[in-house]
Amino acid sequence: MIKFNKKIIQAPLAGYSCAPFRKIAWQWGQPDFCYTEMLSAKNIYLKVPIKKRYFFRDPVEGPLCVQLAGNEAEILAFAAEKIIEWGADLIDLNCGCPVPKIRKKKYGSKLLADSKHLYKLIRAIKTVVKIPVLIKIRVDGLSRDQFNCEVAKAIEDAEADAVTVHGRHWTEGYEIPVSYQDIAEIKQTISIPVIGNGDVSDTFSAKKMFLQTGCDALMIARASVGQPWIFEQIHQELQGRTFTKPTLVEIGDIFLFHIKELTMLEGESSSLLQARKLAKYYARGQVDNDFLSQVVTIGSYQELQEIVKRFFII
Numbered sequence: 001m002i003k004f005n006k007k008i009i010q011a012p013l014a015g016y017s018c019a020p021f022r023k024i025a026w027q028w029g030q031p032d033f034c035y036t037e038m039l040s041a042k043n044i045y046l047k048v049p050i051k052k053r054y055f056f057r058d059p060v061e062g063p064l065c066v067q068l069a070g071n072e073a074e075i076l077a078f079a080a081e082k083i084i085e086w087g088a089d090l091i092d093l094n095c096g097c098p099v100p101k102i103r104k105k106k107y108g109s110k111l112l113a114d115s116k117h118l119y120k121l122i123r124a125i126k127t128v129v130k131i132p133v134l135i136k137i138r139v140d141g142l143s144r145d146q147f148n149c150e151v152a153k154a155i156e157d158a159e160a161d162a163v164t165v166h167g168r169h170w171t172e173g174y175e176i177p178v179s180y181q182d183i184a185e186i187k188q189t190i191s192i193p194v195i196g197n198g199d200v201s202d203t204f205s206a207k208k209m210f211l212q213t214g215c216d217a218l219m220i221a222r223a224s225v226g227q228p229w230i231f232e233q234i235h236q237e238l239q240g241r242t243f244t245k246p247t248l249v250e251i252g253d254i255f256l257f258h259i260k261e262l263t264m265l266e267g268e269s270s271s272l273l274q275a276r277k278l279a280k281y282y283a284r285g286q287v288d289n290d291f292l293s294q295v296v297t298i299g300s301y302q303e304l305q306e307i308v309k310r311f312f313i314i
């Protein structure tokens with residue numbers, strides 16, 4: 001049984017989710033739990049060497065949900081047992097990924113097309129682990145596929161501990177607004193906790209997700225990049241309390257800390273590439289565009305430090 005505290009979770013984000021990213025979320029926002037990005041159960045089963053980034057858990061992190069992608073019961077059960085050794089507090093089965101190469105392997109959102117098979121996969125995982133098992137799905141959306149209730153019932157019958165619902169069909173991109181109605185329909189169909197996901201970026205949209213869907217908790221993906229305090233901010237503001245955001249100097253320090261931790265995990269060249277990608281999120285709406293053009297030229301952590309100190313000032 002999952003117990004929510006803040007009722008806000010950090011979503012899996014391939015290319016972003018790793019120990020430094022989660023550590024910062026925990027230090028500044030304390031979501032109920034954070035995710036790894038999607039990991040192939042088959043690669044774990046076949047003992048394909050996995051980069052440290054994908055499985056390393058920092059002792060300073062909060063609760064960790066490890067997300068698996070797979071389609072075979074035996075392989076998922078093996079991987080589920082293995083990731084407990086890595087320190088997983090919760091397990092999630094990805095049933096939402098729309099990427100063609102993932103669907104081609106019959107993983108991700110493809111699992112929504114066969115609820116009987118999905119039931120078997122969840123049972124296989126549930127049989128071997130005692131930690132909570134979550135399922136992350138997408139919805140009918142504008143497709144009229146009519147699978148919401150059938151899939152939700154299969155997940156509940158298989159005794160999954162919660163379901164996260166990203167309120168878009170797998171064919172729908174971010175330009176299509178999230179369907180609160182589909183999430184609400186699932187919430188009304190089952191009695192296990194439903195976590196609402198999609199387009200939550202501030203307290204207004206968080207309130208809307210809770211009110212329009214009746215969800216038990218919500219999950220934030222994109223808006224948490226570069227704003228690790230967002231979980232605490234929404235939590236405080238939903239209770240009518242004032243939240244003071246970190247100062248620009250503090251945000252610059254968080255950015256530098258993020259990159260420093262990535263350097264320790266993966267080495268300097270990889271972390272500098274990620275610094276270029278992350279810079280626009282930390283800078284959003286508050287730092288001059290010159291900052292971004294200078295970040296792409298950096299050749300060392302020290303250079304990054306100098307640029308950040310120049311732009312992130314009060």
Ligand SMILES: Cc1cc2nc3c(=O)[nH]c(=O)nc-3n(C[C@H](O)[C@H](O)[C@H](O)COP(=O)(O)O)c2cc1C
Nearest residue numbers: 011012013014037038136166198199200220221222
């Ligand atoms: C760059 C990126 C990577 C993602 N990686 C994953 C992933 O590994 N597993 C997953 O279930 N969802 C993944 N998602 C989907 C998000 O977890 C989330 O469901 C979606 O972005 C909607 O939430 P948001 O509106 O808060 O961003 C990813 C999304 C983005 C933008």
